[in-house]
Amino acid sequence: MAADTLFRRITDYAHRADPYPLYAELREAGVVRQEDGSYLVGTYHEIAALLHDPRISSDRRNRAVPDETAAGEQGVPPSFIGLDDPEHHRLRRLAMRSFGPPHTPGRIDAMEGEITRIVKDLIAGFEGKKRIDIVDDFAYPLPVTVICRLLGVPTEDEPRFRLWSDTIVAGFDPTPGEDPAERQRAGSEARKAMGLYLGELAEKRRNRPSDDMLSAFINNEGPDGRLTQLEIMTTAVLLLIAGHETTVNLITNGILTLLRHPDELDRLRSEPPLMPKAVEELLRYEPPVQMLPQRTPLADIEVLGVTIPKGAPLILMLASGNRDPQRFRDPDRFDPTREDNQHLGFGSGMHSCFGAPLARMETQLALTALIQHLDKPRLVEDPPPYRRSPVLRGPRHLLIEDDRAGA
Amino acid sequence: MNVVVDLNRCQGYAQCAFLAPQVFTMHGEESLLYTPVIAEDQDERVRRAAAACPVQAIVVGKEAGSGAR
Ligand code: HEM
Numbered sequence A: 001m002a003a004d005t006l007f008r009r010i011t012d013y014a015h016r017a018d019p020y021p022l023y024a025e026l027r028e029a030g031v032v033r034q035e036d037g038s039y040l041v042g043t044y045h046e047i048a049a050l051l052h053d054p055r056i057s058s059d060r061r062n063r064a065v066p067d068e069t070a071a072g073e074q075g076v077p078p079s080f081i082g083l084d085d086p087e088h089h090r091l092r093r094l095a096m097r098s099f100g101p102p103h104t105p106g107r108i109d110a111m112e113g114e115i116t117r118i119v120k121d122l123i124a125g126f127e128g129k130k131r132i133d134i135v136d137d138f139a140y141p142l143p144v145t146v147i148c149r150l151l152g153v154p155t156e157d158e159p160r161f162r163l164w165s166d167t168i169v170a171g172f173d174p175t176p177g178e179d180p181a182e183r184q185r186a187g188s189e190a191r192k193a194m195g196l197y198l199g200e201l202a203e204k205r206r207n208r209p210s211d212d213m214l215s216a217f218i219n220n221e222g223p224d225g226r227l228t229q230l231e232i233m234t235t236a237v238l239l240l241i242a243g244h245e246t247t248v249n250l251i252t253n254g255i256l257t258l259l260r261h262p263d264e265l266d267r268l269r270s271e272p273p274l275m276p277k278a279v280e281e282l283l284r285y286e287p288p289v290q291m292l293p294q295r296t297p298l299a300d301i302e303v304l305g306v307t308i309p310k311g312a313p314l315i316l317m318l319a320s321g322n323r324d325p326q327r328f329r330d331p332d333r334f335d336p337t338r339e340d341n342q343h344l345g346f347g348s349g350m351h352s353c354f355g356a357p358l359a360r361m362e363t364q365l366a367l368t369a370l371i372q373h374l375d376k377p378r379l380v381e382d383p384p385p386y387r388r389s390p391v392l393r394g395p396r397h398l399l400i401e402d403d404r405a406g407a
Numbered sequence B: 001m002n003v004v005v006d007l008n009r010c011q012g013y014a015q016c017a018f019l020a021p022q023v024f025t026m027h028g029e030e031s032l033l034y035t036p037v038i039a040e041d042q043d044e045r046v047r048r049a050a051a052a053c054p055v056q057a058i059v060v061g062k063e064a065g066s067g068a069r
């Protein structure tokens, strides 16, 4: 089939359960221009190079044809994931002050006990059920509870921000064909509403700090200044969404992949120290963030003999790079002991994932506890039903039956 | 003994310093300090740090020179 329809086919919901053959076709085709003027890159080395190239912008306002997400947000600027250096660097550093080293080196490590306890409580909640939904009963509530605790957001407000979050995620769904303007406008509105909500929570903690990031954002003043009110809002929205819309998929993809590879599941059950490497392999093999749809070249650039014009939408297919045989031996094989696994699951370069240490720890603890608890788990449906988004890809539900599920 | 690593060469914003903060310490934003002699109770943390290091620069276990213990 024509290479210029690849993006339409990749984003087509019918291919959500298994987009990997399409990625192979993409790597074969090289850099391909799509019907709508956007460009796709799916080979590992080219993606990695572009992620380190200062001529590639993450700010959608640099597009030749700015869309609603860029133009429609009256007064609400992008968060740092959508900005370039030096602004990106300034904001990321200010946010990092209250999240990790050098200023707060122990924050993630100190959460281990609490994450372990939340995992245990969720597993205790299986009691009396023969059939559990890994998404609703486990993989979704865990990161939500953790990110709420980290930011200082009441978990009871989850129904409120879940709605906003769904709308925001739908707003940046790049699926072509349907008119995106309405979705993008709704996404911007939701982003504003969530920002106001989080800004208010932060404001309540001014001069009354508790041990959470919103408190730190509003009260801490470092040598390089502090976040403004508006920056606190956009940064908190970014952390809340990035913190739970992705980890849910890594945990769920993890269980799904292990149930499809029972020998590896048995091995991890008897050798728990292998889990950290197994999670890296999951990030390569079934990455929760399949693509980065928001890059734009600031000048004409040439990649694999194709000129990508300044201002064109540039889409980097991380999940395809992760299966590139030029980089990974036997790339379609799930191998939890793989050496040399520099995957693109958390991106690469200046925007590489801010929350990676937390996501790694949550997933390692969650998968270890879950496979120790379950006895002979069976998938009820394979493939399971998937969430809509082609960017943040993962099952909507994952039903399993187990003799011990609720024991 | 402490060893200093140039953080400008790290491809992952010092993942190790988040996951095993008693062993790998950021020294400002430019360099990383680490203690090659690792206490027993840090094993699991160091294993997590090793898996997360994007360039597999951390070697754990016997091959890392058990003489250091
Ligand atoms: C398994 C879970 C996760 C995956 C797969 C993931 C993946 C990614 C990827 C691929 C990027 C790069 C985006 C780009 O280059 O445009 C990114 C950036 C980011 N992630 Fe994550 N993420 C995860 C969990 C988290 C968590 C738990 C948090 C927050 C605590 C978080 C916060 C962020 C932020 C703030 C950025 C923007 C970084 C920047 O622009 O400098 N992520 N993530």
Ligand code: SF4
Pocket: B005, B007, B009, B010, B011, B012, B013, B014, B015, B016, B017, B024, B032, B052, B053, B054, B055, B056, B057, B058
């Ligand atoms: S050991 Fe790895 S993660 Fe740590 S600073 Fe060096 S390269 Fe980065």
